[in-house]
Amino acid sequence: MTPPLPGSKAFVRAIVLAQVLTQIGAFALPALLPGFIARWSLSGTEAGWLVGVFFAAYVVAVPVLLALTDRLPARHVYLLGAGCTAISHFGFALLADGFWSGLIFRALAGIGWAGAYMPGLKAIADPLEGTAQSRAVSLHAAGVGISGAASFVVAGIMASVAGPTAAFLLGGIAACCAFLIAGFVMPARLPRRANAPAPAALLDFRPVIRNRAAMAWIAGYTAHTWELAVLRALGVTFLAMAIARNGAPPGLPEPTALFTAAGLAGVAVSVTGNELAQRFGRLRLVTVAISAAALLSVLAGMSAALSATVAALVVVLWNMTIYLDSSALTAGTVQAADPARRGATMGLHSMCGYAGGFVGPLVVGIALDSFGRDTVIGWSIGFGHAAVVTLLALWMLRRLSASA
Numbered sequence: 170m171t172p173p174l175p176g177s178k179a180f181v182r183a184i185v186l187a188q189v190l191t192q193i194g195a196f197a198l199p200a201l202l203p204g205f206i207a208r209w210s211l212s213g214t215e216a217g218w219l220v221g222v223f224f225a226a227y228v229v230a231v232p233v234l235l236a237l238t239d240r241l242p243a244r245h246v247y248l249l250g251a252g253c254t255a256i257s258h259f260g261f262a263l264l265a266d267g268f269w270s271g272l273i274f275r276a277l278a279g280i281g282w283a284g285a286y287m288p289g290l291k292a293i294a295d296p297l298e299g300t301a302q303s304r305a306v307s308l309h310a311a312g313v314g315i316s317g318a319a320s321f322v323v324a325g326i327m328a329s330v331a332g333p334t335a336a337f338l339l340g341g342i343a344a345c346c347a348f349l350i351a352g353f354v355m356p357a358r359l360p361r362r363a364n365a366p367a368p369a370a371l372l373d374f375r376p377v378i379r380n381r382a383a384m385a386w387i388a389g390y391t392a393h394t395w396e397l398a399v400l401r402a403l404g405v406t407f408l409a410m411a412i413a414r415n416g417a418p419p420g421l422p423e424p425t426a427l428f429t430a431a432g433l434a435g436v437a438v439s440v441t442g443n444e445l446a447q448r449f450g451r452l453r454l455v456t457v458a459i460s461a462a463a464l465l466s467v468l469a470g471m472s473a474a475l476s477a478t479v480a481a482l483v484v485v486l487w488n489m490t491i492y493l494d495s496s497a498l499t500a501g502t503v504q505a506a507d508p509a510r511r512g513a514t515m516g517l518h519s520m521c522g523y524a525g526g527f528v529g530p531l532v533v534g535i536a537l538d539s540f541g542r543d544t545v546i547g548w549s550i551g552f553g554h555a556a557v558v559t560l561l562a563l564w565m566l567r568r569l570s571a572s573a
Contacts, residue, residue, distance in 0.1 A: 172354045176296030181305050183354040184293050185312035190347035191251055191285045192316040193323060194258050194340015195223075198275065199402050200324035200425050201333050203409050209267050213542050217534025220402040222272050224394075224526035226279030231523065232374070234284045235291070235516030239509070243292040244355035250284020251348040253277055258341035262334045279523075285347070286313070287519045291512055292355055294503050300447070306503055307443040307496040311436050314492065318432020321405065325425030376507070377514045385569035386501035387518045389455055392562030393498055395525030396462060396555040397491050400469075402530035403551070404428050404484055410543055411473040411480035418478055431485040435492030443496035451497045452570055458494035459563045463556040465490055470549030529555065 173179035198205065199220055206216055234246050257278035265271040293305050320340075327336040377383060408424035422430070446454040465487035472483040499518070506514035533551035540547035 172356075175292070175356055180296075180354060181293050181308060183350055184289050185309055187247075187251070187347040187350040187354075188285065188289050188309065189312050189316040190343040190350070191254055191282070191289075192313050193320050193343045194254075194337060195278070195282065196317055196320040196401060197258075197324035197333075197336040197340055198261075198271075200321040200405055200428070201328055201336065202403075202406050204328070204333060205271075206406075209271070211268060213534040213537035214531070215268050215534075216406075217402070217531040219268065219271055219275060221398075221527045221530040221534075222276045223279040223282070224398060224523045224530075226276040227283045227523040228520050228527060230280045230283035231287065231519045232513075232516045235287050235519060236513045238288050238291050239512035242355065242357055243288045243295075244351060244357055246284050246288045247292070247351045247355060248348060250281050250286075250288065251344050251351060252281070253284060254281030255341045255344035255348065257281055258337045258344060262337035262341065281344070283519070283523075287515045289351075290499070290503075291515055295508075295511065302503065303443065303447065303500045306500045307440055310443075310496040310499060311440050314436035314439055314495070315433065317401070318429050318436060321425045321432065322429035325423060374513060374517050376510055377517050380505060380507065380514070381569050381572055382505040383502055383514050383518075385566045386498050386505060387521050388562050388565040388569060389459070389494070390498045390502065390518055391521040391525045392459065392559040393491065393495060394522035395529040395558050396466065397495075398526035399466075399529040399533055399552065399555055400484070400488055400491065403533055404431070404488070407469075407473070407548055407552075408477070408481060408484060410548070412477045414473060414543070415475075415477045415480075418476070421477060421481065427481050427484070428488075431488040434485055435488045435495075438489045439492040439495045442493040443500060446494075446497040446500070451501055452567070454497055455494040455501075455566065456563060458490055458497075459559050461493075462487060462490040463559045466555040466559070467549075467553045470545060470547075470552040473548055474545045525558070529558075 173183060202216060202220070205211065211219065234250070238246055257274045260277065261271060261274040265274050290306065290309050293309055294302050297305055323339065324336040327339055405424045405428050408427055412424065442454060442458065465483060469483050469487050472480040502514060502518045503511070532554055536551035536554070537547045540550055
């Protein structure tokens with residue numbers, strides 16, 4: 170059987186499938202976090218660390234792994250990432266028994282995603298240009314978003330049927346399947362580029378930083394991932410608190426199912442957002458999305474004072490506005506990058522974004538420890554801080570875009 174050609178629709182679909190399989194276990198821990206908080210007697214700060222270390226490890230690993238894709242076939246880096254992801258899930262399922270051991274395997278999961286997420290996207294984007302490239306990036310974002318959303322309900326179902334261990338074992342098996350797919354379809358050689366400049370030093374991001382157009386989108390993506398990580402990490406825990414506080418009205422799904430619905434709605438909005446960005450302008454779309462998300466982040470924590478239904482509705486709407494500019498921000502960085510330094514540019518893009526993803530949940534954990542994890546004020550401050558971060562990033566994005 171012959172592998173599909175890079176840039177073909179079959180190749181793009183195969184890589185997206187591998188990304189779906191790699192991602193399907195990524196949010197098992199946030200989905201099951203209330204149970205682990207009770208089982209391991211975690212504080213709010215420890216819970217924030219346990220979720221946030223995934224992003225911290227990603228930040229450390231991604232600049233090296235993604236910059237390597239300018240020198241080595243993305244296939245090599247991707248296989249390392251998928252392998253680490255599988256090991257992390259199996260280790261969390263079979264060996265983790267408390268905060269510190271869990272922290273180690275969640276850090277390994279972050280390294281694995283650093284080797285899979287953007288290297289997989291780069292493998293898709295490199296053979297394409299223009300609208301075809303933008304739409305392939307959007308399809309990739311949709312696939313990752315769907316699997317990320319589905320991971321919540323999948324983890325909840327697996328835990329209810331066979332216990333939390335089964336949720337992580339499934340994630341490990343799926344990552345092994347992704348390893349096999351990537352090994353088959355990804356080319357073993359770098360694409361040839363005529364008159365390509367010699368690559369800069371491995372961790373020399375100065376040429377990328379001088380690219381003000383790329384840095385504008387990177388600033389926006391940093392705030393986007395900060396806010397998205399806050400909601401992904403603690404959305405289920407927040408909804409569980411709102412239900413415990415107000416009671417569950419008839420017909421309201423479980424928190425994991427609610428958050429999966431929020432994630433799937435977000436994915437649909439993400440794909441739509443990319444098309445709207447091409448029609449009305451990427452900067453205009455991002456401005457609307459960030460402004461709306463900032464408002465909803467302030468309202469989210471307060472909504473628990475009203476009812477579980479209102480809290481669920483606000484969470485769904487907030488998640489949708491966060492996703493609205495997801496594809497547009499990444500496509501902006503990809504298209505603004507120098508093709509010869511696309512790996513380094515996407516590496517800085519991911520590094521800055523996931524640095525925000527690490528800090529965001531930790532700030533919420535500190536707020537909950539300070540003001541009460543079962544109080545409206547604790548969640549209002551924890552979620553509301555994201556508004557300051559996102560609006561500051563929007564100012565930076567518009568300023569850098571104007572001077573590019």
